[in-house]
Amino acid sequence: MIDSRRWLWIAGLLLLGWLLYLLQPILSPFLIGVLLAYLGDPLVDRLERWKLSRTWGVIVVFALFSLILAVLLLVLVPMLGKQLMRLYELAPQMIDWTQQQALPWVQAKLGLHNGFWRFDQLKAAFSEHLGQTTDILGMLLSKASASGLALLAWLVNLLLIPVVSFYLLRDW
Numbered sequence: 001m002i003d004s005r006r007w008l009w010i011a012g013l014l015l016l017g018w019l020l021y022l023l024q025p026i027l028s029p030f031l032i033g034v035l036l037a038y039l040g041d042p043l044v045d046r047l048e049r050w051k052l053s054r055t056w057g058v059i060v061v062f063a064l065f066s067l068i069l070a071v072l073l074l075v076l077v078p079m080l081g082k083q084l085m086r087l088y089e090l091a092p093q094m095i096d097w098t099q100q101q102a103l104p105w106v107q108a109k110l111g112l113h114n115g116f117w118r119f120d121q122l123k124a125a126f127s128e129h130l131g132q133t134t135d136i137l138g139m140l141l142s143k144a145s146a147s148g149l150a151l152l153a154w155l156v157n158l159l160l161i162p163v164v165s166f167y168l169l170r171d172w
Contacts (some may be wrong), residue, residue, distance in 0.1 A: 029157040033164025040065065040169050058169045062162070 020027070040061040047057035106112070 025153070025157075029160040030164055033161050033168060036065065036161070036165040037168035037172065040165070041172050044169055044172075054170060058166060061169065062166065 040058075043061045043064070044054065044057040047060055048054055052060070
């Protein structure tokens with residue numbers, strides 16, 4: 001009797017996992033909204049103790065979250081882009097170092113033959129396409145907007161997150 005219950009629980013958990021997997025595109029904005037509401041609830045509670053209404057507290061917290069998001073987008077994204085460009089520029093030098101220093105050491109330790117590694121082709125590919133890095137953002141945007149329905153679904157999900165967060169924070 002205990003074994004049959006165990007198998008029933010395992011089957012139920014597998015079915016639940018399968019359903020969550022299928023509903024993931026629908027549930028993700030709600031889960032992100034719940035997370036944001038959970039993070040903002042202590043701030044709204046504190047603002048409420050300072051004699052601010054719950055709705056105005058939620059608006060203040062949303063303004064704070066929006067400010068943080070704007071700072072992240074305006075400061076961190078360009079910095080990350082510059083660092084990625086620098087990494088892309090240094091890739092041929094890193095391949096040279098790997099080919100001249102690290103790989104001979106690995107070959108000696110593992111007893112591999114001399115023609116085992118072929119990094120000349122990779123280095124040539126990096127050097128050849130180094131000047132084409134400015135079109136990466138345009139290429140990504142064109143790929144992302146290739147499917148109008150996918151773009152529409154992404155925008156709806158993006159708009160649904162603050163709505164869910166607002167109502168959860170407001171009526172917590």
